[in-house]
Amino acid sequence: MFQPDRVRAALAQLRAADPRLRLFGASGHRYQLNPPIKERELIMWERDAEVTLPADYRTFLLELGNGGVGPYYGIFPLGRWDGAGDTLESFADATGDLRAPFPHAAAWNLPAERLTPPEDFASDADEDAWNEACDAAYYEPSLTDGAFWISHQGCALRSMLVVTGPERGKIWDDLRPDRGGLAPRGKTFAEWYVEWLERSLRELTSAS
Secondary structure, X not given: OOOHHHHHHHHHHHHHHOOOOOOOOHHHHOOOEOOOOOHHHHHHHHHHHOOOOOHHHHHHHHHHOOOXXXXXXXXXXXXXXXXXXOOOEEOOOOOOOOOOXXXXXXXXXXXXXXXXXXXXXXXXXXXXXXXXXXXXXHOOHXXXXXXXXXXXXXXXXXXXXXXXXXOOOEEEEEOHHHOOOEEEEEEEHXXXXXXXXXXXXXXXXXXX
């Protein structure tokens, strides 16, 4: 069970141990949680999206914060992501169908030959067309049906939370910008978050 009081205590330890924000991502989240989401607002979001969020993630949103301090550069507020700009934006037009089951049970990637460009292109236009076709296949929205991004790992890599299908409640890595495909963490949101807390505390303690 996700225990908010223990998370708060661990976060307080992290803040005290890292006043200079040395931990990776700390300069972004600065060990701060956003205010919790109101239950009415959360229920309305779920109603509009036609999904029920995993219980541990709901607890985080309601009792700890609607985003803020967490793995990598922190947790996005519900329904938001960093997109391509400097400000957070709605992911409504960037994700697949949240109501549809997440289509993967094991790590997924396009075949290596599909991701490898020809050695020579007849023209710049041909190269552009190849890249556009590759990206269209690689970033087809249905590949991430039933999931949304919750954290930016850096260099356009992100973490996803699955909300529909057999993998519901699990964290996956979206490594497509590095041609790494989609990879399972094998952990629930709570396990992933607590693992980050414990690893961060060990890292800061060993460095002091």
